[in-house]
Amino acid sequence: MNGPDLLDVQDLSLSFPAERGRTTVVHGLRLTVRPGETVALVGESGSGKSVASLAITRLLDYGPGRIDAGRILYRDRDGKVRDLAQEDAETMRRLRGPEIAMVFQQPMSSLNPVMRIGDQIAEAIVEHRHLDRTAALAEARRLLERVRIPDAARQLRAFPFEISGGMRQRAMIAIALASRPRLLIADEPTTALDVTVQAQVLRLLRELQRDLGTGLLFITHDMGVVAELADRVVVMRGGERLEDGAVGAVFSAPSHPYTRELLAAVPVLGSLDGEALPMPFPEPPAPTGPQDTVTSASPVLEVQDLVTRFDIRNALGRVRARVHAVERVSLAIRPGETLALVGESGCGKSTLGRSIVRLEEPSSGRILFRGEDVLAAVPNTVADGALRRGIQYVFQDPFSALDPRLTAGFSVAEPIRTHGLLKGPAITRRVEELFELVGLPREFVSRYPHELSGGQCQRVGIARALASEPALIIADEAVAALDVSIRAQIVNLLMSLQRKLGLACLFISHDMAVVERISHRVAVMYLGQLVEIGPRQAVLASPQHAYTRRLLSAVPVPDPSRRRDEVAIDDTEVPSPLRAPDDLPEVAPLVQVGPDHYVARHRVGGLY
Amino acid sequence: MLAFFLKRLLGALPVLFAVSLFVFGFVRLLPGDPARLVAGADATEQEVASAREALGLDRPIWDQYLRYAGASLRGDFGTSSRTHEPVIEVIGARFLPTLWLTLAAMGWATLTGGLLGVWAGVKRGRWQDQAAMLAAIGGLSFPGFWLGLLLIDLFSVHLGWLPTGGYDGWRSLIMPSFTLGVGVAAVLARFTRSAFVDVAGEDFVRTARSKGLTERRVIWRHAARNALIPVVTLTGLEFGTLLGGAIVVETVFAWPGLGRLLVDSIAFRDYPVIQALILLLCAEFVLINLVVDILYGVLNPAIRLRP
Numbered sequence: 001m002n003g004p005d006l007l008d009v010q011d012l013s014l015s016f017p018a019e020r021g022r023t024t025v026v027h028g029l030r031l032t033v034r035p036g037e038t039v040a041l042v043g044e045s046g047s048g049k050s051v052a053s054l055a056i057t058r059l060l061d062y063g064p065g066r067i068d069a070g071r072i073l074y075r076d077r078d079g080k081v082r083d084l085a086q087e088d089a090e091t092m093r094r095l096r097g098p099e100i101a102m103v104f105q106q107p108m109s110s111l112n113p114v115m116r117i118g119d120q121i122a123e124a125i126v127e128h129r130h131l132d133r134t135a136a137l138a139e140a141r142r143l144l145e146r147v148r149i150p151d152a153a154r155q156l157r158a159f160p161f162e163i164s165g166g167m168r169q170r171a172m173i174a175i176a177l178a179s180r181p182r183l184l185i186a187d188e189p190t191t192a193l194d195v196t197v198q199a200q201v202l203r204l205l206r207e208l209q210r211d212l213g214t215g216l217l218f219i220t221h222d223m224g225v226v227a228e229l230a231d232r233v234v235v236m237r238g239g240e241r242l243e244d245g246a247v248g249a250v251f252s253a254p255s256h257p258y259t260r261e262l263l264a265a266v267p268v269l270g271s272l273d274g275e276a277l278p279m280p281f282p283e284p285p286a287p288t289g290p291q292d293t294v295t296s297a298s299p300v301l302e303v304q305d306l307v308t309r310f311d312i313r314n315a316l317g318r319v320r321a322r323v324h325a326v327e328r329v330s331l332a333i334r335p336g337e338t339l340a341l342v343g344e345s346g347c348g349k350s351t352l353g354r355s356i357v358r359l360e361e362p363s364s365g366r367i368l369f370r371g372e373d374v375l376a377a378v379p380n381t382v383a384d385g386a387l388r389r390g391i392q393y394v395f396q397d398p399f400s401a402l403d404p405r406l407t408a409g410f411s412v413a414e415p416i417r418t419h420g421l422l423k424g425p426a427i428t429r430r431v432e433e434l435f436e437l438v439g440l441p442r443e444f445v446s447r448y449p450h451e452l453s454g455g456q457c458q459r460v461g462i463a464r465a466l467a468s469e470p471a472l473i474i475a476d477e478a479v480a481a482l483d484v485s486i487r488a489q490i491v492n493l494l495m496s497l498q499r500k501l502g503l504a505c506l507f508i509s510h511d512m513a514v515v516e517r518i519s520h521r522v523a524v525m526y527l528g529q530l531v532e533i534g535p536r537q538a539v540l541a542s543p544q545h546a547y548t549r550r551l552l553s554a555v556p557v558p559d560p561s562r563r564r565d566e567v568a569i570d571d572t573e574v575p576s577p578l579r580a581p582d583d584l585p586e587v588a589p590l591v592q593v594g595p596d597h598y599v600a601r602h603r604v605g606g607l608y
Numbered sequence: 609m610l611a612f613f614l615k616r617l618l619g620a621l622p623v624l625f626a627v628s629l630f631v632f633g634f635v636r637l638l639p640g641d642p643a644r645l646v647a648g649a650d651a652t653e654q655e656v657a658s659a660r661e662a663l664g665l666d667r668p669i670w671d672q673y674l675r676y677a678g679a680s681l682r683g684d685f686g687t688s689s690r691t692h693e694p695v696i697e698v699i700g701a702r703f704l705p706t707l708w709l710t711l712a713a714m715g716w717a718t719l720t721g722g723l724l725g726v727w728a729g730v731k732r733g734r735w736q737d738q739a740a741m742l743a744a745i746g747g748l749s750f751p752g753f754w755l756g757l758l759l760i761d762l763f764s765v766h767l768g769w770l771p772t773g774g775y776d777g778w779r780s781l782i783m784p785s786f787t788l789g790v791g792v793a794a795v796l797a798r799f800t801r802s803a804f805v806d807v808a809g810e811d812f813v814r815t816a817r818s819k820g821l822t823e824r825r826v827i828w829r830h831a832a833r834n835a836l837i838p839v840v841t842l843t844g845l846e847f848g849t850l851l852g853g854a855i856v857v858e859t860v861f862a863w864p865g866l867g868r869l870l871v872d873s874i875a876f877r878d879y880p881v882i883q884a885l886i887l888l889l890c891a892e893f894v895l896i897n898l899v900v901d902i903l904y905g906v907l908n909p910a911i912r913l914r915p
Contacts, residue, residue: 093823095820096820097818098820109811109812110811114833128820161909
């Protein structure tokens, strides 16, 4: 028998229109997937991995992209080998679904917002399996149960905005499975999800593949996920395939230097097990050792019993329910110290950060910055200005945090002008100095955000935060949107700035491996409350709270030899922080369990 | 859904109240004394005073407003100072022609504009798209009076198929509603096209295609329905504008609508009629916006179901 077992991509080249002519984004890609095999297509943003997957299903045709050369050989259900690059639109339509299905990255935007989940699954069944709507809905319900959506009968009638991100991604997988595909292409299906949800979805994919014998092409940038799931790895960069091999071989003996770099840049949780202090990533230029920057001076920031709640009102303006985003949180940060605030989306960690800089209005509690009461400051006074100057924020999405119509230099100069720190040409000199400090060439002052890469934008964001000479930086998921290699650079930059300037830092993150690198202490937040806080080594190595343990056990390990086949993964959903107005959550002081290590011993959302 | 509807309905009431206050204040803001205006230019001081009493202008301002509001609710807007007929009858006679004209024009324009817009969006960048958008530009820039005159010249004078004007049966409605609808159809076509193109680039449209659905289903069930939401807003606005009367088209086709009534009333300073017309137009807009809001709820469950 000639031809591929399932999929054989040969010398595929793809291009997009450019200002002049076309830019080739994928050059001569070769890729095979066999039935029942999981192939991970790995690369950083812009490597062409997603475009390649769109070419295989020919969804590429509906955008500006074009197939220039190559063959996409596919053996269908009847054993017929087709070249998908040559098939007409109608044949491709019939193949999409029953033969090749896709799961996309953004579970929110990938589902039709105005259509019920059940209908979105059922329409594929009606189309390809020719069942009537009632039978299709019954099948959709079975699929929802298959992907472990609790209360499937009710969720059939739900709209996408009514269910959580993890549930949406399960629904997306149910859609892909609806017409029983033989090849499933999953494009970063877990990137937008929390680690515990990611672990659930990965396990689900593995099970389904084992039961159905589907070939799986898994596109990701996360080496941890690759190690957990893949049989084979294909590494791409700049539209070219650099490496292809069994997952064990690629991880233990990567043949291409880029793969080695990529693997070195991957933060591995547990790599600082024997080290109490934070340490930069081993990333050129030569890194310094452990970072002992914490001083014994009095804390820069003290948060005492801070509460931030959001009222949800009914039609008559009466409070119907409250979101308990931050519930009696107390913490302190010393100069030169990095406190990491971890937890999953919706746990209130960002609201806490935003409350400290008064982007949200706290309901009660005290915030002391260098001993001064932040909440007591009258807006638009000198004292208020000084407080605002002293605490600066670095945001998650580096690109949208900059004004697209202003140059990078102007954005950085703005706080200097606003706070009247310098005048005239001194401002320009200071801006250039700041650019140098964050590792950007001076010429970049006149560039606009769209002329910068994600990492460069984030450097500008950090320079802007530094411009007002703050004592405390709040970095809210500041590296989450960046590629691994860039992520390591930015973390190292933040750490070197701490060494040079003695900054205190509140590092809000969901990425435990990065947290391990950067932080002196770790605070774990769950349902608006702190459930554990202590020295980083103590919290990560011997977590005392059930939620901390659950969070840590879900982090994928980027080492295929340590693949956990059946880990006990909790399939439950995180409870909602939404409560009736008179239903206050139980809050109690944390209990000391070790030196500087405190943990919640009362029930928080059913967890101890 | 019912709760959503009632909530929107309740929300419209304060707006209507504010509008009535504004219209009430309108007469008091006009230069000159209304009592003197009613009594006539060469009335004696005593006649003016009795006119003032008859109009209730000597009472406290809140009492005047309550009387005015009460009378308005009963449909009593006073008498026209031009024809000395009750205002409600003057406006009533003109309202139906305007309503028919608006419904006919909006009906064909929405359908044509929407379809043209979706078609251009589907064929984006190709000659069909360019042709459709060229036609839309043409429709927008064609002056209504000229188009009307051309139509009359062709269909009434040369072919003799349709009446040149007047308000007399459905045949007299064809040319005015066509003339009035051309601009609306053009605006809607352009707007629908851009809304459709935006939605067509969304991830869920790609998901729909990845399911192997037919292109027809992808376009209508997934893309068009989402693109409809902004289009509904514009349609509502256009509808409200047309209900206010179409002066040019009414003039060209001798159509007895509200537009010409408004112009005539302004020329004669027929304040009771102007006042009632403003109230009517504002109320129409509030009502249309209510309908638009409810349509949003029907089209987008997130608006309907979210607190």
